[in-house]
Amino acid sequence: MAASEFIAVFSRDLPSLLELAQTLTPRVEISPPDALVLEVTPRSRAGILDKLRKFSSSLQVGGGGTRSVALIAARMSPGAWVPQGKEPEFLAPLPVASLKLLDDNPQLPEFLITFSRWGIHSLGELAALPEKELTARLGQPAARLQRLARGEDLKPFQAELPGHRFEAAVDLEYGLDSLEPLSFILAGLLDPLCAELQSSNLATDSVELELKLESGEVSRRKLQLAFPLSHSKTILALTRLELQSQTEKARITGALIRLNPVPPRIWQHSLFEPLAPAPEKLARTLGRLGALVGKENVGCPVLLDTRRPDAFRLGPFAPAKTRSTASMQEANRPVLRRFRPPFPARIRPEQTVNWVGPWRTSGEWWAGTAWDHDEWDVEFVNGTIYRVFFDQKRRGWFLEGVYD
Amino acid sequence: MRRGGLSQAVKPASELLEERVERLPTGLETLDQLLAGGFPKGKISEVAGVPSSGKTSLVFSTLAQATVAGENAAYIDTFNVFDPLSAAQSGISLPRVLWIRCSGSHEKAAAAADMIARAGGFGILVWDAAPPDEQPRQTGSEKPPSHAWFRLKQAIEGSQSVLLVLSLKPSAGSAASVVLNMNRTKILWNPEQSVENRESLRRPGLFKGLVFEAEIQRGKSRGRVRVHSRF
Numbered sequence: 001m002a003a004s005e006f007i008a009v010f011s012r013d014l015p016s017l018l019e020l021a022q023t024l025t026p027r028v029e030i031s032p033p034d035a036l037v038l039e040v041t042p043r044s045r046a047g048i049l050d051k052l053r054k055f056s057s058s059l060q061v062g063g064g065g066t067r068s069v070a071l072i073a074a075r076m077s078p079g080a081w082v083p084q085g086k087e088p089e090f091l092a093p094l095p096v097a098s099l100k101l102l103d104d105n106p107q108l109p110e111f112l113i114t115f116s117r118w119g120i121h122s123l124g125e126l127a128a129l130p131e132k133e134l135t136a137r138l139g140q141p142a143a144r145l146q147r148l149a150r151g152e153d154l155k156p157f158q159a160e161l162p163g164h165r166f167e168a169a170v171d172l173e174y175g176l177d178s179l180e181p182l183s184f185i186l187a188g189l190l191d192p193l194c195a196e197l198q199s200s201n202l203a204t205d206s207v208e209l210e211l212k213l214e215s216g217e218v219s220r221r222k223l224q225l226a227f228p229l230s231h232s233k234t235i236l237a238l239t240r241l242e243l244q245s246q247t248e249k250a251r252i253t254g255a256l257i258r259l260n261p262v263p264p265r266i267w268q269h270s271l272f273e274p275l276a277p278a279p280e281k282l283a284r285t286l287g288r289l290g291a292l293v294g295k296e297n298v299g300c301p302v303l304l305d306t307r308r309p310d311a312f313r314l315g316p317f318a319p320a321k322t323r324s325t326a327s328m329q330e331a332n333r334p335v336l337r338r339f340r341p342p343f344p345a346r347i348r349p350e351q352t353v354n355w356v357g358p359w360r361t362s363g364e365w366w367a368g369t370a371w372d373h374d375e376w377d378v379e380f381v382n383g384t385i386y387r388v389f390f391d392q393k394r395r396g397w398f399l400e401g402v403y404d
Numbered sequence: 405m406r407r408g409g410l411s412q413a414v415k416p417a418s419e420l421l422e423e424r425v426e427r428l429p430t431g432l433e434t435l436d437q438l439l440a441g442g443f444p445k446g447k448i449s450e451v452a453g454v455p456s457s458g459k460t461s462l463v464f465s466t467l468a469q470a471t472v473a474g475e476n477a478a479y480i481d482t483f484n485v486f487d488p489l490s491a492a493q494s495g496i497s498l499p500r501v502l503w504i505r506c507s508g509s510h511e512k513a514a515a516a517a518d519m520i521a522r523a524g525g526f527g528i529l530v531w532d533a534a535p536p537d538e539q540p541r542q543t544g545s546e547k548p549p550s551h552a553w554f555r556l557k558q559a560i561e562g563s564q565s566v567l568l569v570l571s572l573k574p575s576a577g578s579a580a581s582v583v584l585n586m587n588r589t590k591i592l593w594n595p596e597q598s599v600e601n602r603e604s605l606r607r608p609g610l611f612k613g614l615v616f617e618a619e620i621q622r623g624k625s626r627g628r629v630r631v632h633s634r635f
Contacts, residue, residue: 277476277525285523289504292519293512297505301488301498312488317502319476319525332432332465334614334633335490337455339536354593356611377611383588384456385611401487402536403614404453404460 003084005045007038008070009052010060020055024048027159029067032104035074037067039157064090069151071101087151092124099123102148105141114138123149166193166204167258175214175251179243182252187236189257194232197261203228204259207239212254219248226286226316227279228265234280235259238287245291277319286317307363308371309400310338334403336387342398347378347388354379358390375400428475428528428566431465434629435618442466443566443582448557450569450576453586458616461494461633462586463530463568468495470566475527478502478520482513482533502526514552521559521567529560532570547571553579574621583622590615592634611635 011017014034021028025048027039040048045063052061062073064082069090073080076098082090091098096115100108120126126149135143144154168189176182197203207223223242229235239257265279277285289298299314357376364370372392379385387400427441436442443449443466453459467477477500479486484505492498502520506513510533517531533548548571557579560567569576574583592612613634620626 277523281523282525285519286502288519289516292515293504293506297507299503300501301486301491301503303488303492303498310487310489314503319500332461332631332633333494333635334458335461335464335494336487337460337485337534337536338487340484343536354591356593379591383591384454385591385614401485402455403611404456404458 003042003065004039005042005063005065005084006067006070007040007045007048007052007061007063008035008067008074009038010035010074011056011058013056017055017059020051024051027157029158031067031071035071037070037157039159064151066151066153067157068102068148068153072098075101082151088124088127091149091151092122092127094123096121096123096126096149099145099148103145105144107141108145111138111142111145165258166197166261167256168193169210169254169256171212171254172252175253177251179240182243182255183236183240185255186239186257187232189255190232190236190239193257193259194230194235197230197259200261201264202261203230203264204235205262206260207235207242208256208258208260209239209242210256210258211248211252213248213250214253215250217250221246226283227318228262229279229283230264231280234283237284241287241291282317282319307361308369309361309373310340334385336401337404338401339399342389342400345388345397345399347397351380352378353381357388362392377403426564428466429469430462431469432462432629432631435462435631438618438620438625438627438629439582440624442469443568445566446561446563447581448553448560448567448569448576448579449582449584450571450574450580451584451586452571452574453616454572454588456591456614457586457588458614458618458631458633459534459570459584459586460532461614462584462616462618462631463532463570464491464494464496466566466568467491467501467528467530468497470528471497471500473527474500476500476502476525478504478526478529480504480506480513480516480520480529480531482506482510482531483508483536485532485534485536510548510552514548514556517556517567518552518559521556521563521565524563524565526565528566528568530568530570533575534570534572547575550577553577580622582620582624585619585621587617587619588614589617589630592632 009017011034017036018028021036021038025038025040029037031037038048049061052059060074060078062070062078062080064070064073064087065084066087069082069087072091072094073082076094096112115126126146129146131143131146134146147154170185170189205225205228209221211219213219221242223238225238286298300317302313302315304311304313355376355378358374360374362372373389375387375389377385378388385403387403388397389400390397426445427439427443428445429436429442451459451463471477472495479501481503484507486503488498504516506516513531513533517529520526520529553576556567591614594610594612613632615630615632617628617630619628
């Protein structure tokens, strides 16, 4: 098998160069900040070099038997090709400072000063130093620099994976006006997309749907998933629920589905913890609950960092592995059942048995959420204890909740 | 039923089956003893009581036990009364709670409870069907639909989930295996003094908590216990 060779390319437009390079060979490594290294065979080398020159004449290109020598050749002697075995000979006369192209070690400037003090000015002189003594005096980082000065590669080649879009589209011969046939079409688009996701060890955290209508408009929807999924039947079920919530006004003549690839969530069950709901089943249940009561009414309560009464938001429900640190003493305390919104009240003294307060609370006066309350705990004649407040802004009494 | 002689040493088969039912503790030792360990899994348990009778604090204590043990919990909130701050202060791990707000509709709450019970994966489901106060301002029917109970019983049977129903009065009928009736007995107004006679004292104190009585109206054993609920 022919030994690999390497072509290094410096360019100011790295993204465009990367897009081209990935069409020439699947083995492309990014060498920050502005270089690519392509791994090629001797047979393909000439063709690839030709295409790179046609892409742009301002590219700095060099090559050789190792990545290190290819990078130095491209920068220090553009157009040079260093045959295998000739690396020390090519590198020898070059200045020690060339190592900056190969090593981003923050200690490199200090080493260069030390080498200069020793009278070491070229890569050849550095390569000729006795290895053991150099390591004993300056440590392993200096030994690494010596290996680079000899044209050796210190780490394996890491090819960049080509960006891939997980989307599929279809144009229909006739318009659809009901969900059933559309679901059938969407299933046909989703199955291969999800198979591709799974084979790439990926999942999706959102589904973008574009529906072409007979009227010429395009209806766009985006469904954000509670957690990454790659099971096509579950994603189809959630997409159906989304489509059911809003029907289209015109017949559908085309559809496009786009999935956003993300690493899959790892669901590692422990032998010692209760079993969590299966991800696909949970996703479907959450979707169906959202369709039943409204998506805005389903989720995990999250307390906000404010003293404003009843400040919370509903976040996505994703079973966590966190454990409560509450002790038994914290359990079983009176809890408040809230009235949303608080009930306006007219309180007569003869209705009350006991009371305590007021506790004055106010805040967020700089925002639209400002509040200014005087709070009381009040026991009424029927034995019920309410939290009552006087709203200074609205100048009225309200029942905030009942202790139970 | 009184048994003597041979029948004392031999247990009926129904009691053997009952003993194998796993239970979720409430966190209240005396009550757990009376409930033979806690609320039974795979069954419906109902906790009923008027406002300020301690039913919600009992349910929150059970939720805290469950979520600390790593179980996921679903809170089906018919009237949107769940207070996240009280829940966190009671020791409930909020990231493990799925809160479903049903805008006053018992039908939607029953459907949601059914969906979650059948999906599985939740150690405890709480259906809070109690209206905000004793004169409810409702948007739908006044109580849960009767057909919902047997459907829910079927959905939860054989599972590892506890279904707890919070209500003003018991309404699950024979579908519930355990019915707890909550009664308020004392209001604790400061560390030194508890106000028992409402007529005698009319001066402010610090609200320290409640003393309530939990009476088992249906369950493996009957009885009542007093429970303190303090800040």
